[in-house]
Amino acid sequence: MPSLTLYDAVGEALGEEMRRNPGVLVFGEGVATKRHALVEEFGPLRVRNTPLSEGIIAGTAVGAAATGLRPVIDLLFAPFLCYAMDELVNSAGKLRYISGGQFAFPLVTLAMTGAGWGVGAQHNHNLEAWFVHSPGLKVVMPSNPADAKALLKTAIRDDNPVLFFLDIGLLYQPGEVPLGDQQLSLGLAAIAREGQDVTLVSYGKTVHHCLQAAHTLAEKGIAAEVIDLRSLKPLDEAAILASVTKTGRLIVVHEANRLCGVGAEIAALVAEYAFAALQAPIIRLGGPDAPVASSYPLEQAFVPQAETIAAAAQRLFSPHYA
Amino acid sequence: MATQPPQIDPRQLLEQMMLIRAYEEILIAGSVTGKIPGTCTSVGQEAAAVGVVNALTAADLILTNHRSAGHLLARGADPGRLLAEVMGRSDGYCKGKSGSLHISAKELGVVLTSTIVGAELSLAPGVALSQTMFGRPGIVVCFFGDGAACEGSFHESLNLAALWQLPILYVCENNQWQAFVHRREAMSREHVTDWAASYGIPARTVDGNDVVSVLAAAQAATAQVRESRRPCLLETWTYRSRGHFEPDDQSYVDSAEREAWLARDPIANCRDRLIADGRLDATEAAALVEKIASRIAVAQAFADASPFPAADELTRDVYA
Numbered sequence: 001m002p003s004l005t006l007y008d009a010v011g012e013a014l015g016e017e018m019r020r021n022p023g024v025l026v027f028g029e030g031v032a033t034k035r036h037a038l039v040e041e042f043g044p045l046r047v048r049n050t051p052l053s054e055g056i057i058a059g060t061a062v063g064a065a066a067t068g069l070r071p072v073i074d075l076l077f078a079p080f081l082c083y084a085m086d087e088l089v090n091s092a093g094k095l096r097y098i099s100g101g102q103f104a105f106p107l108v109t110l111a112m113t114g115a116g117w118g119v120g121a122q123h124n125h126n127l128e129a130w131f132v133h134s135p136g137l138k139v140v141m142p143s144n145p146a147d148a149k150a151l152l153k154t155a156i157r158d159d160n161p162v163l164f165f166l167d168i169g170l171l172y173q174p175g176e177v178p179l180g181d182q183q184l185s186l187g188l189a190a191i192a193r194e195g196q197d198v199t200l201v202s203y204g205k206t207v208h209h210c211l212q213a214a215h216t217l218a219e220k221g222i223a224a225e226v227i228d229l230r231s232l233k234p235l236d237e238a239a240i241l242a243s244v245t246k247t248g249r250l251i252v253v254h255e256a257n258r259l260c261g262v263g264a265e266i267a268a269l270v271a272e273y274a275f276a277a278l279q280a281p282i283i284r285l286g287g288p289d290a291p292v293a294s295s296y297p298l299e300q301a302f303v304p305q306a307e308t309i310a311a312a313a314q315r316l317f318s319p320h321y322a
Numbered sequence: 323m324a325t326q327p328p329q330i331d332p333r334q335l336l337e338q339m340m341l342i343r344a345y346e347e348i349l350i351a352g353s354v355t356g357k358i359p360g361t362c363t364s365v366g367q368e369a370a371a372v373g374v375v376n377a378l379t380a381a382d383l384i385l386t387n388h389r390s391a392g393h394l395l396a397r398g399a400d401p402g403r404l405l406a407e408v409m410g411r412s413d414g415y416c417k418g419k420s421g422s423l424h425i426s427a428k429e430l431g432v433v434l435t436s437t438i439v440g441a442e443l444s445l446a447p448g449v450a451l452s453q454t455m456f457g458r459p460g461i462v463v464c465f466f467g468d469g470a471a472c473e474g475s476f477h478e479s480l481n482l483a484a485l486w487q488l489p490i491l492y493v494c495e496n497n498q499w500q501a502f503v504h505r506r507e508a509m510s511r512e513h514v515t516d517w518a519a520s521y522g523i524p525a526r527t528v529d530g531n532d533v534v535s536v537l538a539a540a541q542a543a544t545a546q547v548r549e550s551r552r553p554c555l556l557e558t559w560t561y562r563s564r565g566h567f568e569p570d571d572q573s574y575v576d577s578a579e580r581e582a583w584l585a586r587d588p589i590a591n592c593r594d595r596l597i598a599d600g601r602l603d604a605t606e607a608a609a610l611v612e613k614i615a616s617r618i619a620v621a622q623a624f625a626d627a628s629p630f631p632a633a634d635e636l637t638r639d640v641y642a
Contacts, residue, residue, distance in 0.1 A: 025455070045455065051485070056444055056478035063448025066434055067383070068456060071448070086475075090438050091445060095424070099435075100417035101639035102428040135640050159642035 001176040006166065009145035009177050010110070011035055013152035014072060016181065018042050021070060024156055028057055028074030028110070058084035058109065062091045062161075065107040070156060077123040078113035078165060092161040093136030104159045105136075108152070114205060114255055115299045116169030121291030124168065124299075126204075126256035131163045132233045132265070138186055139232040141165040143207040145175035147230055150184040158186065167204040167255075187234030191243070195223035198249040198313050201240055201266055203229040205303070206253045212306035217313055224313060232262050240266060241274050248279035249316045255303045258286030280321040283312050327541035330376050333602060335533045336592045337610055338376075339368040342392045343589055344614045345401050348622065349391075349408060349422070353568040358409055361422040364389045366531075366563030369588035370495045372396045373536025374463065374556070377544045380431070381460030383453070385446050388423045388437040389495075393465055397430045401617060402624030411628035418631045419639070431460070440473030442466050443492075447479055450488035454551070461489040461547045469500030471514045480521040483553040491540075491547045492518070492555040495530065497562035498583075502574055518555040530558030531588040563587075 352358025407414025
């Protein structure tokens with residue numbers, strides 16, 4: 001199986017989908033500058049650089065999607081999405097519904113975020129929960145190159161607008177990516193590691209932190225199950241509930257601010273539908289209510305690390321909850 | 323110009339303007355009694371809508387905004403389905419989920435109406451990009467106001483359309499008012515055309531209260547967009563005779579300015595000129611009033627009879 005970085009897996013998915021469907025095109029800030037292979041194969045009309053104007057990039061994608069194209073746009077860093085909020089939230093997310101279903105908006109928005117490059121709060125802000133809260137949109141955040149490729153291919157074929165977040169810390173980590181036309185349904189979580197004692201639910205880079213924590217916990221006799229959500233909306237509620245029903249303990253882990261984050265929704269879901277299975281309180285581990293600092297130790301401290309996750313899991317097995 | 327534009331009987335233009343006025347008067351009256359939710363009307367701006375829409379072909383696509391009744395009716399929308407939409411009924415163009423503010427009618431080529439001021443401008447390049455990429459003959463017409471021209475999306479849209487050579491006719495209906503603020507308080511320039519010129523986009527201002535002038539200017543501008551496959555801008559200089567949102571007492575309006583504009587009402591002007599030119603007589607004019615009153619009565623009966631959406635429509639059509 002070939003090894004690719006997540007960045008290159010995205011490039012492969014774009015190439016394969018553009019080859020498959022002439023309506024797929026990609027544009028954004030520096031897309032044509034950085035992705036030479038796509039320009040060479042598909043030409044400058046289907047791979048376009050744009051002005052640094054996130055609003056019009058997104059608006060153009062929305063208008064194009066409604067009239068037959070399948071645009072993929074690259075807005076670079078997630079905080080830049082603030083400039084495109086009207087187009088993504090008010091247009092892409094709502095115009096299908098308020099037109100009585102007359103239009104569909106098959107478009108994918110790529111944006112990078114997360115710790116890893118010390119780029120600071122205006123380039124690193126895990127704001128994915130904003131879009132989960134907005135009707136009409138789907139939200140994806142893969143944790144490895146194989147999933148990134150398969151999920152992006154599915155997202156491009158989806159008839160709805162998809163926000164596709166790329167974790168900066170994972171972007172140049174290599175991983176095995178199967179050859180061929182692999183796809184993954186949106187809304188299907190992966191069990192990254194099986195266990196019976198505690199469920200760790202996560203997405204993006206903190207999936208790997210959960211796996212490290214699970215390794216540590218195994219040495220102490222605790223079998224942690226790690227669920228990689230992959231897609232935040234739709235959310236694989238069944239996978240979460242099944243796992244917690246089995247383990248009786250839940251820790252939700254993400255890099256995004258804990259306050260009103262995706263973890264809050266998952267905690268509420270489990271409290272509402274799997275309360276009887278719980279043997280201990282639910283723990284949410286996430287970033288603080290603070291912008292991200294550029295300084296390396298502070299940037300890393302923002303993110304729940306493996307040691308913190310393992311320690312939290314061990315607390316759930318204290319005699320207090322027995 | 324490759325071909326002469328088709329001759330259009332000015333009596334047809336008058337009739338369309340009268341239909342728009344009569345339809346919006348129903349909305350105004352209904353907003354006072356509470357029968358119909360409040361709306362943003364285009365009373366006084368009918369010539370701008372009718373003149374431009376009559377310069378289009380069936381293949382052209384329209385993007386519009388919250389003041390859209392004129393564009394929709396001139397394009398052939400059924401006033402009954404429009405009224406049903408405004409009243410939240412299931413036979414409306416958008417199943418009653420839009421209300422008056424963002425009515426799209428795909429079957430008429432009226433796509434992606436947004437009430438977010440300036441959003442129509444942000445969506446237009448993408449619609450034009452589809453036309454270009456698929457080799458479709460139709461051009462894109464984007465209606466917006468002087469208020470939207472003050473949004474960043476106006477400038478981003480014009481820059482991209484010029485850069486990517488997109489076949490868009492931008493139509494700024496400069497109605498002097500940006501919600502509750504006069505354009506003089508909000509614009510650094512007198513005309514929106516001044517801004518278009520800085521993007522290298524051909525632009526001209528036309529008397530927006532004279533439907534014949536608007537039609538001629540729109541025919542010239544659409545021909546230029548069709549031939550060049552590049553954007554142009556037309557500013558129709560007009561006036562919002564009513565308030566921003568019905569009901570509105572317009573206490574903030576300069577009455578002298580308003581009176582001067584009302585004296586140039588596009589419908590009265592057109593009718594009087596047709597009569598003076600001997601192209602319409604008093605009997606025909608009266609018959610036109612009757613015909614439109616009857617169409618509006620039919621529309622009202624249709625909308626009244628249309629049921630509200632079923633409960634399961636609450637969450638239908640969120641996702642494709």
